[in-house]
Amino acid sequence: MTQPIPKSGWRETFRSIFSGRMLVALVMGFTSGLPLLLTSSVLQAWLKDSGVSLAAIGAASLIGLPYTLKFLWAPLFDRFTLPLFGRRRGWLLLMQAILAAALVGLSWSNPATNLWGVALAALLVTFFSASQDIVVDAYRRESLRDLELGFGSALFVNGYRIGMLLAGGGGLILADLLSFPVMYQVMAAFMGVGIITTLLAREPTLPPGAPRTLKSAVIEPFVEFFKREEAWLILAFILFYKLGDTLATAISTPFYLDLGFTKTEIGAVVKLFGFWATILGGTLGGIWILRLGMYRALWTFGILQMLSTFGFVLLAHLGPHLTGLATVVAVENFTGGLGTAAFVGFMGAMTDKRFTATQYALLSSLMGVPRVILSAPTGWMAESMGWSLFFLTCTLMALPGLWLLRRFKGWTEPANA
Structure with a gap:
């Protein structure tokens, strides 16, 4: 039977609101929302600016498929634990670091001369971004008590929207002032906020009965x-x-x-x-x-x-x-x-x-x-x-x-x- 989700008294409410767990949920939402528009609307603007055809720009929407298909490789994160930082933080640090590197790699590509290279680099960004989302969602569920899930999820969603606002609005402004490659490198640097937060966050307790084989996962x-x-x-x-x-x-x-x-x-x-x-x-x-x-x-x-x-x-x-x-x-x-x-x-x-x-x-x-x-x-x-x-x-x-x-x-x- 599913366990009931409780409500809290005022003292417990304030204690939950101002806990470090909520700050972690907010920042992780930010790092999850940041890459989303960088491979959709912002990327479309870069492709258009580089003279890419509308047909190719429309087909670029397929780059977002990993966000829909992420459940296919999610069991890997339940089954395996990396040697350092624990079951959730270990994977999260790795995905955030590779995601930052993928954004830098995307900045080095050139839509005017190598469209397939841009597509591959953007696909890597969405894959590791979707992978980060899997681990962030799992971390939030395991680190928050049931009565905190509503507020923690609200902060996560707000952080997600702030990340999208920075990447969507701020990204286009930076691209106009500097260039698209420099803008992508700046956004990669913002992933450092998530990496630092993950290093400082606590690892959730491993629940009993966690899968021991890939088949069971x-x-x-x-x-x-x-x-x-x-x-x-x-x-x-x-x-x-x-x-x-x-x-x-x-x-x-x-x-x-x-x-x-x-x-x-x-x-x-x-x-x-x-x-x-x-x-x-x-x-x-x-x-x-x-x-x-x-x-x-x-x-x-x-x-x-x-x-x-x-x-x-x-x-x-x-x-x-x-x-x-x-x-x-x-x-x-x-x-x-x-x-x-x-x-x-x-x-x-x-x-x-x-x-x-x-x-x-x-x-x-x-x-x-x-x-x-x-x-x-x-x-x-x-x-x-x-x-x-x-x-x-x-x-x-x-x-x-x-x-x-x-x-x-x-x-x-x-x-x-």
């Missing part, structure tokens, strides 16, 4: 998970909890343009204002999870997410009203931050500490299905249904996740809560 995580009575409900919940919110935001930019907002208004309000609303939501969400417990937090944040999605329906009738846009974006991003904090903490709590790397890699891959696959027909849906009906449908898509949540009460909060 591959097979036992699946056997353990699917032997649970609630296994399929967990998978369905992960798929549905943020489905409506994800589908609504997947095609929000064309919606804003159709309403008549300018690109400057969208950039200022949606990208900058929305970013800080998400950070605030994630931070407060983590704190509230400590106070409410996971079950009540998932219910509260899920309902707020659903109501914020309905805000798009209201905006569709309101038209190009800048205050309306700012309000809808702020509320949607704030509640999205709340929901993500609880959602990521929930996934961590659903893993067995003996197989954290493998099980979390599987669950996080499933979490990306709505964003990558189910979002594909959103444009066709909006064209066929109209914006108002489309967003109303997205609002109602939150109901299956909330209905499934009723089944989890017995093991997402303690009996005395």
Whole structure:
């Protein structure tokens, strides 16, 4: 039976918030988010600047496949322990060092003369970045107590977004001021923040029953998970909890343009204002999870997410009203931050500490299905249904996740809560 996820008193809450474990979660989120855009939007800008064709730039999206397929080699990190620094920190230091070296290697390539060399170097960056993510997720699960997972996950996600902001916005500015190769070398240097943090962090205690063979590391995580009575409900919940919110935001930019907002208004309000609303939501969400417990937090944040999605329906009738846009974006991003904090903490709590790397890699891959696959027909849906009906449908898509949540009460909060 899955262990319940408790809530804490005020003294325990403050002790958790200001612990070194939370600082480690924040920094590790930063080093996980930093490489992501360096091999997607920033790389696309470099390719375009070098005269590479649009067809080749589009095909470069395949470089991101390791992020989707990372569960295939995740068992290696559960099975093997390197000679130095322990089971998690040893692998983490190695992946961070190689990732920094891969970024330097990417800076030495030239898209104008050797496109395949750039593709190979970028693929190495995404592979080692995805590998770092596997170990970071496992470390966070094993180093935090169950009641701390919500807040720790919120800080991790916030750090992740800060890393993306530095690489995406800061990277393009640096490339404009200096050059793309120098920018990639600067970003490689930022990985030193993660390396220092890993050296100073504590190694989690190795749980009893950890796999002793590669075969058991591959097979036992699946056997353990699917032997649970609630296994399929967990998978369905992960798929549905943020489905409506994800589908609504997947095609929000064309919606804003159709309403008549300018690109400057969208950039200022949606990208900058929305970013800080998400950070605030994630931070407060983590704190509230400590106070409410996971079950009540998932219910509260899920309902707020659903109501914020309905805000798009209201905006569709309101038209190009800048205050309306700012309000809808702020509320949607704030509640999205709340929901993500609880959602990521929930996934961590659903893993067995003996197989954290493998099980979390599987669950996080499933979490990306709505964003990558189910979002594909959103444009066709909006064209066929109209914006108002489309967003109303997205609002109602939150109901299956909330209905499934009723089944989890017995093991997402303690009996005395």
